[in-house]
Amino acid sequence: MHYDTVIIGGGAGGLELAAQLGRKLGRAEGRERILLADRSSFHIWKPTLHEVAAGTLDPQQEGLSYTFLARRNHFSFVLGDLVELDPTAHELSLGEIRDETGTVLVPRRTIGFDRLVLALGSGSNSFGTPGFEHAYVLEQASDAQRFHVRLLNAFLRCAFAPGQSLRIAIVGAGATGVELSAELIEAHSELTDTLRADQRFELEITLVEAADRILGGLPERIAAQAQRALEQKGVRVLTGTKVLAIDAGGLSTSAGELRTDLTVWAAGIKAADANREFGLETNRLNQFVVDRRLATSAAGIYAIGDCAACPWRDGKPVPARAQAAHQQAAWLAQALIDGENGRPAREAFVYRDFGSLVSLGDNEGVGNLMGGLSGRNFFVEGLIAKWMYMSLHLMHHRVILGLGKTAVLALARLLQHRVSGRVKLH
Numbered sequence: 001m002h003y004d005t006v007i008i009g010g011g012a013g014g015l016e017l018a019a020q021l022g023r024k025l026g027r028a029e030g031r032e033r034i035l036l037a038d039r040s041s042f043h044i045w046k047p048t049l050h051e052v053a054a055g056t057l058d059p060q061q062e063g064l065s066y067t068f069l070a071r072r073n074h075f076s077f078v079l080g081d082l083v084e085l086d087p088t089a090h091e092l093s094l095g096e097i098r099d100e101t102g103t104v105l106v107p108r109r110t111i112g113f114d115r116l117v118l119a120l121g122s123g124s125n126s127f128g129t130p131g132f133e134h135a136y137v138l139e140q141a142s143d144a145q146r147f148h149v150r151l152l153n154a155f156l157r158c159a160f161a162p163g164q165s166l167r168i169a170i171v172g173a174g175a176t177g178v179e180l181s182a183e184l185i186e187a188h189s190e191l192t193d194t195l196r197a198d199q200r201f202e203l204e205i206t207l208v209e210a211a212d213r214i215l216g217g218l219p220e221r222i223a224a225q226a227q228r229a230l231e232q233k234g235v236r237v238l239t240g241t242k243v244l245a246i247d248a249g250g251l252s253t254s255a256g257e258l259r260t261d262l263t264v265w266a267a268g269i270k271a272a273d274a275n276r277e278f279g280l281e282t283n284r285l286n287q288f289v290v291d292r293r294l295a296t297s298a299a300g301i302y303a304i305g306d307c308a309a310c311p312w313r314d315g316k317p318v319p320a321r322a323q324a325a326h327q328q329a330a331w332l333a334q335a336l337i338d339g340e341n342g343r344p345a346r347e348a349f350v351y352r353d354f355g356s357l358v359s360l361g362d363n364e365g366v367g368n369l370m371g372g373l374s375g376r377n378f379f380v381e382g383l384i385a386k387w388m389y390m391s392l393h394l395m396h397h398r399v400i401l402g403l404g405k406t407a408v409l410a411l412a413r414l415l416q417h418r419v420s421g422r423v424k425l426h
């Protein structure tokens, strides 16, 4: 098997790149030219995983099959996990696929390429915390679904144990921790409406952050507003508190012991250890080191999104955000199309920070918008911030589905909430 361009990882960046390249180059010369490979058979936009975890988003309804997206956007899709890469021979291997009994369904495959784009995303950074395996993570859809099942079980147990409350600790008060806290409050309040008075129970959420304030990467005003909103909803925010160890019953922190029923780890990202085995230069977070043209240390191999360390400003790399993955996918798509059409090379990639938006539940958000014509920084909150936050998700769908289908999908989701409630309780 040989393709002109192979993209590994169909997430926020890789899937947008495959769709854009497929539409422009996929049909040329009557053969398949663009291949996308992912270890999952369906796509869910990662910034919605906290909603899947809380049950406010149904992954069965939200997930889009890669084979459908491939047909629509004129690229090919193959299911598989990247297990080996030879950057000199321009060959890679996808591991065998087994069923739940261990029987091999698909053997290991070798694929040749002219160009390769690695868009593998990232996982959690445990910072070597002992007992990390006791915490839930939100790295992929299956993690979020696993947490959701445990959450429903815990809800059920508390509803039949009068006087018991459900204690959840979330480690890390970046956007993921903050948004998950707010989403869990929503899920609990929706569930409470369905319970008899004698079955209702308290939800105690503790957000634990080592830094002296929440939302470290965002302006202080946003952090202060978000903290106020969370505390009003009943979330206990512990800043300046370092988690020293985790066990099955809770956390040991620099401020003392914290007993919990469920612990979620949302404190920082790190790319997969396997990235170090692919013969490319990597940094201490296992990200592929790329230049401003998104090129890795090997000719014809690029990396985008969370798995790439691309220079930005003040010696810092481009942040690991969906916004960055989206911009890199758009830049690289155009650069590869220009190269194909013999046009001169485009200017180097420059990440533009358009601001940050944080969801604080159903109709609430907070954030800042940067730039605009005046170059000023605008503070937004409430429903407007929430709508803008939701529009980022729609923008991603627009790139991979087109405007019409995105509108249908958004309407279907709205109607689904009207019919079966906002929270998935099964």
Ligand SMILES: Cc1cc2nc3c(=O)[nH]c(=O)nc-3n(C[C@H](O)[C@H](O)[C@H](O)COP(=O)(O)OP(=O)(O)OC[C@H]3O[C@@H](n4cnc5c(N)ncnc54)[C@H](O)[C@@H]3O)c2cc1C
Binding pocket: 008, 009, 010, 011, 012, 013, 014, 037, 038, 039, 040, 045, 046, 047, 048, 049, 050, 080, 081, 082, 083, 119, 120, 121, 122, 138, 139, 140, 175, 176, 304, 305, 306, 307, 320, 321, 322, 323, 324, 325, 357
């Ligand atoms: C709960 C949560 C909320 C977030 N909220 C925001 C937000 O509000 N705004 C924001 O900008 N960012 C947010 N982020 C961060 C954002 O999701 C990431 O920065 C973004 O998804 C990175 O895109 P990516 O394409 O690099 O990787 P991903 O979107 O993670 O995609 C990686 C893909 O690679 C596949 N893959 C991985 N390894 C292999 C392999 N070996 N072989 C084959 N396939 C592989 C995975 O299955 C996946 O499909 C959030 C993240 C989380 C977890």
